[in-house]
Amino acid sequence: MNSGFSFRNRLVLAFWAVLFLALLGPALYFGHRIKSEVREEAVQEVARQLRALDWTLGHAGGARDLRWLDATIKGLAARLDMRITYIADGGQVLADSAFSLDRVGELENHAARPEVLEARRAPMGASLRYSASVGGELIYAARSTSGYGRVPPGVLRIAKPFTRVTALVDRAGGHLLAVLAASFLVAAILVALVIKTMTDGVRGMVKVAMDIGEGGLDKRITTVPGREFAPLVKAFNGMAERIQANIATITRQKSESEAILNGMRAGVMVLNAEGRIVRTNPALEEMFPAAPAYVGKTPLEATLEPELQQACEEVLKNGQEGLFSQRRVQLRSDSDRHYEVSLVPVPGEGFAGAIVVFHDISEIKRLANVRRDFVANVSHELRTPLTSIKGYAETMLDSGEQFSGNARSFLEVIRKNADHMDRMLDDLLQLSRIESGKARMSLEPMDAANAFRSAEKGLAALAAERGVAVVGDFPAQRPKVLADFDQLVQVFRNLLENAVKYAPQGRGRVEVRAEVRGDELVVAVDDNGPGIAPEHLDRVFERFYRVDKGARGRPAGTGLGLAICRHILKNHNGSIRARSPVPGRDGGTRFEFSLPLARASADQTKAT
Numbered sequence: 001m002n003s004g005f006s007f008r009n010r011l012v013l014a015f016w017a018v019l020f021l022a023l024l025g026p027a028l029y030f031g032h033r034i035k036s037e038v039r040e041e042a043v044q045e046v047a048r049q050l051r052a053l054d055w056t057l058g059h060a061g062g063a064r065d066l067r068w069l070d071a072t073i074k075g076l077a078a079r080l081d082m083r084i085t086y087i088a089d090g091g092q093v094l095a096d097s098a099f100s101l102d103r104v105g106e107l108e109n110h111a112a113r114p115e116v117l118e119a120r121r122a123p124m125g126a127s128l129r130y131s132a133s134v135g136g137e138l139i140y141a142a143r144s145t146s147g148y149g150r151v152p153p154g155v156l157r158i159a160k161p162f163t164r165v166t167a168l169v170d171r172a173g174g175h176l177l178a179v180l181a182a183s184f185l186v187a188a189i190l191v192a193l194v195i196k197t198m199t200d201g202v203r204g205m206v207k208v209a210m211d212i213g214e215g216g217l218d219k220r221i222t223t224v225p226g227r228e229f230a231p232l233v234k235a236f237n238g239m240a241e242r243i244q245a246n247i248a249t250i251t252r253q254k255s256e257s258e259a260i261l262n263g264m265r266a267g268v269m270v271l272n273a274e275g276r277i278v279r280t281n282p283a284l285e286e287m288f289p290a291a292p293a294y295v296g297k298t299p300l301e302a303t304l305e306p307e308l309q310q311a312c313e314e315v316l317k318n319g320q321e322g323l324f325s326q327r328r329v330q331l332r333s334d335s336d337r338h339y340e341v342s343l344v345p346v347p348g349e350g351f352a353g354a355i356v357v358f359h360d361i362s363e364i365k366r367l368a369n370v371r372r373d374f375v376a377n378v379s380h381e382l383r384t385p386l387t388s389i390k391g392y393a394e395t396m397l398d399s400g401e402q403f404s405g406n407a408r409s410f411l412e413v414i415r416k417n418a419d420h421m422d423r424m425l426d427d428l429l430q431l432s433r434i435e436s437g438k439a440r441m442s443l444e445p446m447d448a449a450n451a452f453r454s455a456e457k458g459l460a461a462l463a464a465e466r467g468v469a470v471v472g473d474f475p476a477q478r479p480k481v482l483a484d485f486d487q488l489v490q491v492f493r494n495l496l497e498n499a500v501k502y503a504p505q506g507r508g509r510v511e512v513r514a515e516v517r518g519d520e521l522v523v524a525v526d527d528n529g530p531g532i533a534p535e536h537l538d539r540v541f542e543r544f545y546r547v548d549k550g551a552r553g554r555p556a557g558t559g560l561g562l563a564i565c566r567h568i569l570k571n572h573n574g575s576i577r578a579r580s581p582v583p584g585r586d587g588g589t590r591f592e593f594s595l596p597l598a599r600a601s602a603d604q605t606k607a608t
């Protein structure tokens with residue numbers, strides 16, 4: 001950020017340049033002008049004196065020969081304080097006020113002197129030059145004359161020292177310089193003061209800005225170096241205010257999330273965009289005592305769970321591509337605890353990472369097991385008394401005895417309900433066996449149409465009784481599914497039984513259609529019954545859930561059939577869902593389930 005000259009130096013330089021130009025320039029110019037005008041005036045003055053001298057000599061009385069000339073000029077020169085020379089046309093000096101007449105012959109030829117040369121061409125010649133013999137500047141003026149009496153024509157020349165005039169000018173120049181120096185000094189002091197106040201103001205601003213940068217967020221600029229800086233100061237103070245407010249918000253949010261993390265019962269792992277753990281919370285440390293050492297590691301290194309690692313990578317990868325995908329994974333720790341792990345990407349500017357939340361579901365699992373075992377035990381215990389109730393009722397009905405009054409019909413009711421209870425216990429036992437995974441399952445490739453036909457046969461009597469037609473449509477090139485035959489028959493039986501039960505009496509129609517979709521076989525069981533309201537569609541798969549509790553005119557159910565179907569399909573890596581009305585129609589219900597095809601699920605066989 002070094003930008004050469006400092007602001008202050010720049011100002012100083014500019015001021016000096018301006019001062020120099022404004023003061024020294026005119027001073028030098030006028031000094032020069034005055035000097036040249038003074039010279040001009042001095043030369044004019046000498047020329048005037050020369051004219052007067054020429055006239056005086058022309059009109060003087062006397063012998064008017066060389067000796068007379070010599071004596072006269074010596075007299076005049078002494079009085080006029082000048083040197084007078086008379087030079088013949090050839091250049092040789094005839095008389096000179098500074099030399100005796102007998103020595104002028106020794107003087108060098110003067111023909112080449114500038115003023116003499118000029119005097120020959122023009123009426124008057126003048127020259128100002130340095131004379132080594134005098135040791136200063138001399139003004140020379142020369143004039144051609146036609147001679148005086150017996151003095152031959154020549155050039156009359158006078159010389160006057162210029163030194164006095166120059167001394168005068170120089171003294172004036174000295175004064176000028178002194179004044180200049182004084183003005184310079186005063187200006188310099190003023191400049192320094194002005195610059196100091198300016199730079200002090202700016203420096204104050206810079207200092208406050210630096211203080212704020214170093215964390216002094218409550219600092220504000222109070223001195224404004226000039227009106228031009230007011231918007232800057234305002235903007236800067238506003239910025240500092242906002243930064244302070246933002247930092248306060250961030251700090252508060254940070255302590256809030258800190259408190260949330262610390263107070264949570266769920267364990268939390270925060271991952272950065274590279275998939276490394278950046279922090280953990282106390283609850284996680286309770287679940288995994290080594291958790292504090294996890295920081296910097298990958299979830300796989302920390303938990304040794306490849307499935308979790310894979311899910312994390314997936315969530316992070318989607319997050320990087322801007323997709324928001326959540327994942328759930330179930331884990332079972334060494335200490336036999338069960339965790340449900342939710343993975344959520346952290347969105348934001350740039351990609352931040354992901355949050356991994358561990359919920360301890362061991363208790364839920366345990367309770368589910370307790371309930372399942374309880375149901376299984378109760379069902380089992382009820383079996384024996386129920387068998388004897390059923391057995392005695394049947395024996396009495398079959399005994400051929402004549403019962404008085406309503407006794408026979410009461411016995412019929414007892415038998416019917418005992419039958420129903422028996423079926424219910426069957427279902428309950430089966431459900432808990434399937435749920436616990438204790439039900440024996442032998443998966444093998446098979447044709448689903450066979451299972452359908454077997455179930456259809458079992459329900460033919462009920463269908464005929466209710467006047468419901470059941471039709472099946474399976475692809476000609478039957479792909480094999482991987483399933484347990486008995487359980488698949490059970491799925492078909494439960495679905496067909498429901499469909500037949502709910503289809504309208506006399507004109508009911510149940511259609512079963514199967515098709516291959518991807519590596520699954522999708523089977524749809526459609527009926528033209530009353531349908532299921534949307535709010536019940538998902539719930540009918542819950543155990544004991546019935547939409548219309550024991551509607552009149554239909555055999556009462558227990559609400560376990562669909563729950564069994566769902567569990568069987570889940571164990572087969574398949575799925576089931578209900579749709580109502582049947583797509584493309586205005587009523588009825590469709591139960592649609594999918595099963596993996598045998599070829600696609602070769603590897604799943606080993607897994608199950």
Ligand SMILES: Nc1ncnc2c1ncn2[C@@H]1O[C@H](COP(=O)(O)OP(=O)(O)OP(=O)(O)O)[C@@H](O)[C@H]1O
Pocket residue numbers: 427494498499502527529530531532540545546547548556557558559560561562563589
């Ligand atoms: N095809 C259907 N049309 C309309 N409602 C249905 C149909 N199939 C099931 N349901 C509704 O879903 C509920 C649950 O069905 P589920 O088969 O689980 O129990 P259930 O048939 O009542 O008794 P269970 O099958 O144990 O003898 C039914 O009571 C009924 O309300």
Ligand SMILES: [Mg+2]
Pocket residue numbers: 494497498557560561562
């Ligand atoms: Mg049913």
